């Protein structure tokens with residue numbers, strides 16, 4: 001779909017959106033000077049919808065993703081996730097909602113170096129209190145689903161970049177989140193691995209009916225989204 005397409009385009013008309021950002025702003029103060037990064041960002045994302053966020057370096061994409069991922073709070077505006085006004089929640093409730101509802105994939109994978117692929121995928125399940133045996137079974141199943149059944153016991157440095165990113169994707173999916181947030185997930189990969197990761201991300205999201213918001217500089221990645229949100233100097237288009 002074209003960049004800047006205006007229609008709110010929920011994947012399933014008539015169903016409540018998974019998330020709604022309304023008038024989100026974010027500013028930072030650096031050495032007494034205020035920097036306004038996000039201005040009046042308003043949009044919805046439907047369940048199972050795939051949205052790409054594009055924009056120049058410094059336009060506020062990661063800042064917006066941090067707000068959507070409940071890693072940061074907006075300076076003003078409201079952010080509803082799964083029917084909950086998150087701006088009213090205390091930190092404990094926010095982190096529970098984040099753990100249960102949102103999976104993250106980052107450009108630099110952020111895997112634990114000394115742990116195997118299986119252990120890395122199991123990390124969110126440790127935090128969720130899932131017992132060891134069930135954790136291993138679930139991690140194995142997830143790694144199989146991203147085609148890494150032959151790399152269960154490899155550590156990150158023994159894996160290619162594309163394989164590491166597939167481990168990170170399996171980890172992001174481990175708690176069956178309603179939303180997967182990906183910040184330039186293919187930015188560190190060559191073209192072939194990049195295509196494979198996007199195939200896996202979109203296929204896994206479709207199978208699990210998860211929404212995906214992917215920040216990207218790559219027009220080929222943006223082309224595969226249902227909708228593109230363009231950020232221009234912190235404003236959504």
Ligand SMILES: Nc1ncnc2c1ncn2[C@@H]1O[C@H](COP(=O)(O)OP(=O)(O)OP(=O)(O)O)[C@@H](O)[C@H]1O
Pocket residue numbers: 028029030035037055056057058059060061062063064
């Ligand atoms: N914690 C912070 N304190 C001060 N300024 C910040 C902070 N986080 C981000 N900024 C500023 O906000 C602006 C947007 O940053 P952001 O990381 O969101 O951009 P981006 O669109 O993700 O860029 P890139 O494509 O390079 O990753 C930048 O000018 C940055 O310096």
Ligand SMILES: [Mg+2]
Pocket residue numbers: 061062063183
């Ligand atoms: Mg960024």
